[in-house]
Amino acid sequence: MKPAPFDYLRADDISAALSALHDAGEDARVLAGGQSLGAMLNMRLAKPSLLIDIMHIEALGAIREEKAALVIPACVTQEALLRRSDLHPLLAKALPWTGHVQTRARGTVCGSIAHADPSAELPLCLALLGGEVSIRSRRKRRTVQAADFFRGMMLTDLRPGEMIEAVRIPLARKNQRFAFTEIGRRHGDFAIVAVAAMREGDTLRLTVGGVNDTPAIREWATLDTADIPDALNDLAWSLDARDDLHATARYRRDLMRNLGRIVIEEVSS
Amino acid sequence: MTTLAATETHTVRVRLNGRAVEGRATPRMLLTDFLRHELHATGTHVGCEHGVCGACTIRIDGALARSCLAYAVQVDGATIETVESLAPERGRLSVLQTAFQRHHALQCGFCTAGILMSLDTLLGAEPDAGEDRIREVLAGHLCRCTGYQPIIRAALDAAARLREGDADA
Numbered sequence: 001m002k003p004a005p006f007d008y009l010r011a012d013d014i015s016a017a018l019s020a021l022h023d024a025g026e027d028a029r030v031l032a033g034g035q036s037l038g039a040m041l042n043m044r045l046a047k048p049s050l051l052i053d054i055m056h057i058e059a060l061g062a063i064r065e066e067k068a069a070l071v072i073p074a075c076v077t078q079e080a081l082l083r084r085s086d087l088h089p090l091l092a093k094a095l096p097w098t099g100h101v102q103t104r105a106r107g108t109v110c111g112s113i114a115h116a117d118p119s120a121e122l123p124l125c126l127a128l129l130g131g132e133v134s135i136r137s138r139r140k141r142r143t144v145q146a147a148d149f150f151r152g153m154m155l156t157d158l159r160p161g162e163m164i165e166a167v168r169i170p171l172a173r174k175n176q177r178f179a180f181t182e183i184g185r186r187h188g189d190f191a192i193v194a195v196a197a198m199r200e201g202d203t204l205r206l207t208v209g210g211v212n213d214t215p216a217i218r219e220w221a222t223l224d225t226a227d228i229p230d231a232l233n234d235l236a237w238s239l240d241a242r243d244d245l246h247a248t249a250r251y252r253r254d255l256m257r258n259l260g261r262i263v264i265e266e267v268s269s
Numbered sequence: 270m271t272t273l274a275a276t277e278t279h280t281v282r283v284r285l286n287g288r289a290v291e292g293r294a295t296p297r298m299l300l301t302d303f304l305r306h307e308l309h310a311t312g313t314h315v316g317c318e319h320g321v322c323g324a325c326t327i328r329i330d331g332a333l334a335r336s337c338l339a340y341a342v343q344v345d346g347a348t349i350e351t352v353e354s355l356a357p358e359r360g361r362l363s364v365l366q367t368a369f370q371r372h373h374a375l376q377c378g379f380c381t382a383g384i385l386m387s388l389d390t391l392l393g394a395e396p397d398a399g400e401d402r403i404r405e406v407l408a409g410h411l412c413r414c415t416g417y418q419p420i421i422r423a424a425l426d427a428a429a430r431l432r433e434g435d436a437d438a
């Protein structure tokens with residue numbers, strides 16, 4: 001339970017972090033809150049030769065609003081986001097499910113997106129809201145839509161030498177309604193199934209986490225109340241539910257139908 | 270800004286429970302091991318070493334943290350508080366610690382150091398915290414022998430006494 005040896009660099013600014021990432025290539029890892037990476041290093045699931053600590057980069061510390069979006073840079077912790085007074089209603093519902101008080105105090109929003117755990121709440125929210133990931137390498141900047149960013153289980157569109165500078169989440173509009181719920185073994189554990197919903201007029205959008213390797217997205221232009229059970233049943237069977245240590249595929253489908261109904265009712269009432 | 274080499278030890282300076290102290294660490298040294306083996310502050314316990322059990326919970330720069338998910342070199346220059354900081358003086362316990370004693374909120378005590386740090390932080394920030402909040406904060410800890418009810422009773426009792434300004438409970 002002790003990590004393999006690594007060099008450590010505390011980056012003072014983003015260009016230093018990006019140069020070091022560029023020079024070390026795939027052998028380097030960004031260290032943010034360490035709430036996922038620490039466990040992977042201690043269990044030797046990851047053995048990078050260099051850790052680049054980005055948490056002292058002042059320019060990445062503050063949330064801002066820009067062009068109708070909330071911009072959350074890489075050093076913002078989950079707790080700092082949760083404490084925001086005018087927090088996006090979906091994030092206000094989903095963030096308390098992300099780990100524990102103790103892990104949110106250090107874990108970052110961007111770190112959760114970069115880690116891309118299939119059960120994680122923040123990737124699910126980013127996908128539902130059509131957020132964007134702002135990526136930087138030493139020479140280039142690019143922006144990737146949430147739907148294209150998550151590529152597989154803990155696999156993202158990030159290439160060697162790149163880091164997430166910020167994520168952008170569109171601000172909630174007045175005619176939008178949101179709901180979130182999940183089932184896990186205990187509060188704060190990773191979800192077995194998590195579901196988030198958004199309604200805007202007649203359009204209903206649902207994302208499901210914990211089942212496929214990446215957040216699954218479904219959208220209905222209209223969905224009559226009478227058709228909801230069938231729609232949810234189709235959804236449950238269309239996803240790649242599998243048996244594992246935590247739950248059977250059948251239980252996961254059952255959760256999708258039930259949690260799906262709960263969030264749809266909440267955004268429709 | 271220099272890279273700290275994996276194979277060498279580096280000086281790490283922290284303010285630990287109000288005192289400026291320093292020790293040596295290779296980059297891979299866990300903060301838990303640094304506290305216990307280098308600084309000889311053995312109040313912080315180590316259970317799982319992957320963030321799940323909460324035994325190692327401390328405060329870094331005022332915020333709660335799992336010390337097994339941090340490396341010593343990360344906290345160079347930081348202010349650290351551990352369970353040793355809670356008692357106001359030698360031979361006297363804090364209101365929260367006394368409540369733990371009164372309500373038998375510990376048996377083996379393995380989980381206790383971390384739980385005390387979490388609850389101390391909660392009651393400091395939210396004096397009016399009720400049972401729901403206490404349960405939410407406790408969810409970040411595993412206790413394998415006491416059971417959580419006495420811990421919750423102790424926390425509620427401490428909260429009430431602290432609100433009444435009972436510093437000497």
Ligand SMILES: Cc1cc2nc3c(=O)[nH]c(=O)nc-3n(C[C@@H](O)[C@H](O)[C@H](O)COP(=O)(O)OP(=O)(O)OC[C@H]3O[C@@H](n4cnc5c(N)ncnc54)[C@H](O)[C@@H]3O)c2cc1C
Nearest residue numbers: 030032033034035036037099107108111112114120164320
């Ligand atoms: C007990 C426990 C319970 C948890 N429960 C949940 C839960 O229910 N739901 C949940 O979603 N999460 C949960 N987590 C994980 C969550 O707390 C982490 O905060 C999050 O997954 C990673 O964020 P971090 O800042 O800690 O990143 P780190 O652990 O530092 O990094 C994680 C990965 O992302 C990379 N990375 C980080 N930041 C960047 C960046 N800016 N650019 C590029 N790459 C980057 C790192 O290189 C690493 O590969 C839990 C953790 C623990 C210890």
Ligand code: FES
Nearest residue numbers: 316317318323337
């Ligand atoms: S030892 Fe750190 S959480 Fe278990």
Ligand code: FES
Nearest residue numbers: 376378380412413
């Ligand atoms: S008192 Fe023994 S584990 Fe909690």
